[in-house]
Amino acid sequence: MMPTAKKTAVTLEEFVATRRWSDDLGTALDEARWDGEPKATGYLYLDALYIDAVQDHWPEQSKAEGKWHLLLDRDEWITDDLPLLEGKLWEYAQEQGYFD
Numbered sequence: 001m002m003p004t005a006k007k008t009a010v011t012l013e014e015f016v017a018t019r020r021w022s023d024d025l026g027t028a029l030d031e032a033r034w035d036g037e038p039k040a041t042g043y044l045y046l047d048a049l050y051i052d053a054v055q056d057h058w059p060e061q062s063k064a065e066g067k068w069h070l071l072l073d074r075d076e077w078i079t080d081d082l083p084l085l086e087g088k089l090w091e092y093a094q095e096q097g098y099f100d
Contacts, residue, residue: 010099015090019043025050042068043082046098051085054078 022028025040029050042052052069054062062069065078070085072092077085093099 009094010090012087012090015045015093016086018046019086020047022050025052045086045089046093048098049089049093051082051089 020043021041022044023039023041025042025044027039028044029048038055038057040052040055042050044050054065054067054069056063062078066080068079068082068085070077070088072088077088079085
């Protein structure tokens, strides 16, 4: 019996190519909906993961840190460096089996 070939890993570039803008992340993903808050906007990846945009109603300190926000488990980042956050989200997607 021949061993089955393992699926080729998705590259960071392929992952980023799944990015699409959403004007309402809460409509796209239940976990991106916050009661009593304005609609969250940001980028969807694989139609399942997201990086949200820092909103005007956020605390001044958060807005000063950058325009993009990523929350993964207990880790959180706010920065202007979208490629940095996309790399972190790609690594998380690999660890969580999104490419299996």
